[in-house]
Amino acid sequence: MSFVEVERVSQSYDRRPILDRVSMSAKEGEFISIVGASGCGKSTFLRLLLAQEQPTRGRITIAGARPAREPGPDRGVVFQRYSVFPHMSVRQNLVAASALGANFFGCLFGAKRKAAQKTADDTLERIGLAHVAHAYPSALSGGMQQRLAIAQALMARPKILLLDEPFGALDPGTRITMHEFLMELRRETGMTVFMVTHDLGEGFKLGDRVLVFDKPRWDPVDPNAIGATITYDFDARDSGIPFQRLQEKTHVPIEA
Amino acid sequence: MQDRPRTLRWINRRPDRAISFLLVIIPFVLVFLAYTIGSEARLAVNPADKLLPAPTQIMETAERLITEADKRSGKILFWSDTAASLSRLARGVAIAAGIALAFGLIIGILPYARTMLSPFVNVLSMIPPLAILPILFILLGLGETSKVALIAIGITPFLIRDLAQRVAELPTEQIVKAQTLGASSFAIGLRVALPQALPRLLGSLRLSLGPAWLFLIAAEAVAADAGLGYRIFLVRRYLAMDVILTYVIWITLLAFLLDLALRLISRHAFPWAEEGL
Ligand SMILES: Nc1ncnc2c1ncn2[C@@H]1O[C@H](COP(=O)(O)OP(=O)(O)OP(=O)(O)O)[C@@H](O)[C@H]1O
Ligand SMILES: [Mg+2]
Numbered sequence: 404m405s406f407v408e409v410e411r412v413s414q415s416y417d418r419r420p421i422l423d424r425v426s427m428s429a430k431e432g433e434f435i436s437i438v439g440a441s442g443c444g445k446s447t448f449l450r451l452l453l454a455q456e457q458p459t460r461g462r463i464t465i466a467g468a469r470p471a472r473e474p475g476p477d478r479g480v481v482f483q484r485y486s487v488f489p490h491m492s493v494r495q496n497l498v499a500a501s502a503l504g505a506n507f508f509g510c511l512f513g514a515k516r517k518a519a520q521k522t523a524d525d526t527l528e529r530i531g532l533a534h535v536a537h538a539y540p541s542a543l544s545g546g547m548q549q550r551l552a553i554a555q556a557l558m559a560r561p562k563i564l565l566l567d568e569p570f571g572a573l574d575p576g577t578r579i580t581m582h583e584f585l586m587e588l589r590r591e592t593g594m595t596v597f598m599v600t601h602d603l604g605e606g607f608k609l610g611d612r613v614l615v616f617d618k619p620r621w622d623p624v625d626p627n628a629i630g631a632t633i634t635y636d637f638d639a640r641d642s643g644i645p646f647q648r649l650q651e652k653t654h655v656p657i658e659a
Numbered sequence: 660m661q662d663r664p665r666t667l668r669w670i671n672r673r674p675d676r677a678i679s680f681l682l683v684i685i686p687f688v689l690v691f692l693a694y695t696i697g698s699e700a701r702l703a704v705n706p707a708d709k710l711l712p713a714p715t716q717i718m719e720t721a722e723r724l725i726t727e728a729d730k731r732s733g734k735i736l737f738w739s740d741t742a743a744s745l746s747r748l749a750r751g752v753a754i755a756a757g758i759a760l761a762f763g764l765i766i767g768i769l770p771y772a773r774t775m776l777s778p779f780v781n782v783l784s785m786i787p788p789l790a791i792l793p794i795l796f797i798l799l800g801l802g803e804t805s806k807v808a809l810i811a812i813g814i815t816p817f818l819i820r821d822l823a824q825r826v827a828e829l830p831t832e833q834i835v836k837a838q839t840l841g842a843s844s845f846a847i848g849l850r851v852a853l854p855q856a857l858p859r860l861l862g863s864l865r866l867s868l869g870p871a872w873l874f875l876i877a878a879e880a881v882a883a884d885a886g887l888g889y890r891i892f893l894v895r896r897y898l899a900m901d902v903i904l905t906y907v908i909w910i911t912l913l914a915f916l917l918d919l920a921l922r923l924i925s926r927h928a929f930p931w932a933e934e935g936l
Binding site for chain 2: 453455473474475476478479480482484485486487488489490491499500502503504505506507508509510539540541552555556558559561
């Protein structure tokens with residue numbers, strides 16, 4: 404069984420179908436880009452993966468666990484905005500990432516606090532935000548804020564990372580730096596990632612697969628009558644150029 | 660082609676520092692002038708007129724009030740009145756703030772609390788607090804408790820509603836993020852909602868100070884043996900306009916200073932909320 408298993412998931416709001424029988428599966432460590440027209444339900448799909456909402460029908464399992472009923476530390480998330488806590492400094496945001504889930508009060512004291520601060524400082528160093536450790540997020544550039552948000556999400560060591568247009572508000576140059584940042588983190592952690600994007604290039608560059616969400620049919624009477632589903636599932640490895648790998652085991656040794 | 664010189668739209672014109680200062684003081688000066696002219700006109704007709712005492716006379720009265728002790732008690736009434744009123748105000752406002760913070764938070768983040776308490780608080784906030792002042796006097800006596808209670812009761816529902824609203828408006832993204840970091844409901848309340856509610860609390864307290872003074876003075880007017888409101892209503896019997904005006908100016912000044920203090924506190928304590936204030 405695959406790591407992430409989405410089985411015939413449908414979601415309706417007020418009886419208006421948004422997603423209609425979406426099925427897919429992902430292997431551990433796969434990077435899955437999701438593209439599609441605005442309003443077709445990509446964010447809804449991420450919310451379902453996140454267990455922020457329950458599907459009207461169908462089920463989603465991750466690592467064979469029972470379907471989650473609320474968001475938890477096994478799923479990390481970064482939104483386009485508002486993903487970090489504005490009232491905490493950069494460093495406090497990272498310390499809080501360890502502290503919030505540590506106990507009922509979400510506070511750490513003594514040696515544990517020291518350890519969390521140490522981890523936070525190491526992380527800051529690694530993601531290149533050490534020089535703004537004591538600034539508040541509102542003082543950071545968009546790229547820095549998203550770097551912080553991603554690092555913060557990874558502190559909880561989630562099984563899957565969900566990104567909803569994480570670089571949508573960034574300029575093209577910063578975007579490319581962020582791609583490198585994300586790919587590096589991914590190489591280190593081997594994380595399974597779902598990323599919604601409006602940038603096809605970005606989707607193919609980062610993803611192992613690119614899923615396209617769209618309505619399979621159009622109802623000429625009521626355009627809202629039919630929900631979206633996955634209409635294409637591209638292999639995006641090897642820069643999206645197909646037939647670069649052997650599909651079958653040929654038992655013939657390949658010469659290097 | 661030469662551009663026709665265009666005057667700026669009025670919405671784009673801003674006064675510079677000197678003009679700003681001038682603009683700020685103009686209304687004050689106008690009111691002062693109007694009062695002085697009125698006062699002089701009345702005094703010219705009847706030098707014993709008590710309704711509009713001359714500004715100089717108010718100054719003299721103020722000086723006497725601030726420095727001279729009362730013959731019977733030996734205390735300077737002006738200051739003991741101020742202390743009595745400020746202490747009532749502080750206690751009432753502190754109680755209101757504490758209750759509002761607790762209820763505002765739980766109504767803001769817990770759907771169960773919201774369902775149960777939100778309509779109740781809305782109904783409570785419809786009760787005109789002054790209408791229940793007699794009930795407070797009957798239940799709590801004529802002492803300090805009933806006055807502090809009136810202030811607290813008067814402003815708490817507004818504060819609760821405002822804070823609950825603010826907490827409910829926190830971006831879902833933040834709440835979801837906290838959950839994905841493993842936070843409990845309590846931890847989310849304590850570490851995400853509470854710190855972000857505090858600057859709003861100070862902001863709404865600033866708005867509540869007006870009503871708080873109103874309730875304080877009303878309660879003191881009805882039954883008290885000291886306090887700024889009590890004194891005003893006491894000397895009203897002798898038409899002592901100079902005393903009344905001194906007290907009114909003093910109350911206004913106190914209110915202004917309290918507002919300023921709250922603003923400075925929130926700017927210092929919550930630098931991250933700067934633009935939100
Ligand atoms: N909680 C909700 N209640 C009712 N309708 C909703 C809700 N959430 C989303 N919708 C509707 O579902 C549809 C899909 O929304 P969604 O946010 O998933 O789209 P999206 O693909 O992420 O779009 P975009 O690319 O603009 O972010 C929209 O028409 C939206 O109005
Ligand atoms: Mg979206």
